[in-house]
Amino acid sequence: MHDDLGKSEAALIAARRDDLAALRSCGRDPFVQVRYSVDASAADVLAQSAYLGPEERAAGRTLHLAGRLMLKRTMGKTIFADLHDRTGRIQLYLRKDELGEERFADWKAIERGDLLGVAGFMFRSKLGELTLHVTEFTLLAKALRPLPDKWHGLQDVEKRYRLRYVDLIVNPQVLQTMMARSRILAETRRFIDGHGFYEVETPTLLHVAGGASARPFLTHVNALDQELQLRIATELNLKRLIVGGMERVYEIGRIFRNEGIDTTHNPEFTMLELYAAYWNVDDMREFNEALIAHLVEMVTGGADELRLGEKSISFRRPFARIGYLEGIARYSDGRFTRERLLDPVGAAAVAAELGLPTSPTHGHALDKIFEAVLEPHLLQPTFVTDYPAVISPLAKRKAGDPELVDRYELFCASMEVSNAFTELNDPDDQRARFEAQVAERAQGDTEIPEPDWDYVRALEYGMPPTAGIGIGMDRLVMLLTGQVSVRDVILFPLQRQHG
């Protein structure tokens, strides 16, 4: 049909273009096809014809499937092929004596990668595989570029991320994970909506990005000729809505932090933040536990355990609980006491004892100590409670213990999965905490945001007692799908531009 063109990529494309030209010249241009009436999916058809005995063929209506041809095995006057759709793989079987000389010959120009509509009936092949016996087919689109190796797929990590569409075509596991992510997000919304919450959208472009400690991305509005920052949290705006009376609000939105990129950090990521008026941190913990257990049940099909590599993580309720200071004391054999940790000088000494680099602030030192001492032990789902107030500028102080706040973080597999607290609604205390942050910023902790004084003003109108939570959805999806790199749960992770 076409000349021997060699097999450099350009030649492989040229050969496929020749096939396309040949199809067009005999009035079979695949790109004129506008739709195909699909009435079945690979997974459904396979499940429904499981009853078929050896070499038995199914009676009944003709099935119509569509998908991408991923493998072609030509045996002279018959062809076996693999068709993939979003639900999975199904084998096709075609015979020359049924299709006729001409239609069968069309398959010379139908190759791996092409998109196909097929009609036929199910049967069980001699070797026992449920197979669609094709009686009718339509080429729906031609792949002009060759696909990667049929066995190894696309392994090159850089190409997988840069050419994610190819990755999705040839690595079914990637497609499964990304579709699972979509389902997890949808189920999270459904669960939350079921508890009477309102989903809202707050701005990503802000004059002062606050609500977390992180360096923001900077940008510029031409219309106003002003510098703007991309949000680093949705917290302050969502609590403005609590002040305004929405009472139960949440946002699942993109957050931007201009910081390092590694297996657990992408500069843009998806965070759920949720606020409930008249709840406290214990109500939130209950809600959190129910949500996570529910999602685990969904992805496992009813189990309460996740396998993560060698590890097995049990989500049987209630999850474990340990105090922040109590935990550090326990895993340091009592050496790192509350008294030492809550004192800036003592904490710095503890950090030095652990060989940690010098921290610019008390809070920074506490974070490092926590990560070194307690976090590695938090494999099973564990609520770490009663955080020091110094590292919780937006949380309410514990009644009777003002050095601590009503806050917890949930850890699974040594990864922070949620962060929740009873919100500080005392405007005077909030103002004082912001002022303390200004001082810390002056000490050199550049991640500390500029205070949002309008937020204090909002509190002065009165915010009901409120509990709030933040959940990094990318990390939650990592946990639920067993991925070790955040790039494997983000469709298009940020990559450096080629020079």
Added chain:
RNA sequence: GCGCCUUUAGCUCAGUCGGUAGAGCAGCGGACUUUUAAUCCGUUGGUCCCGGGUUCGAGUCCCGGAGGGCGCACCA
């Protein structure tokens, strides 16, 4: 930002001591009416990431650069 590793055919990978580039798959031609990464016969295909240098000669050694991965640092 620092360190280690990595980049060879469309894909997955070999390439020894520095001697002028290989395999499998894909492609192309042929055989084959129940295959399973089909098989069998034949066959084409290279900016060895880029730029310098050493050398009679560089995929290989040296210097510089780019992309990527991992670790550290940074960071929820």
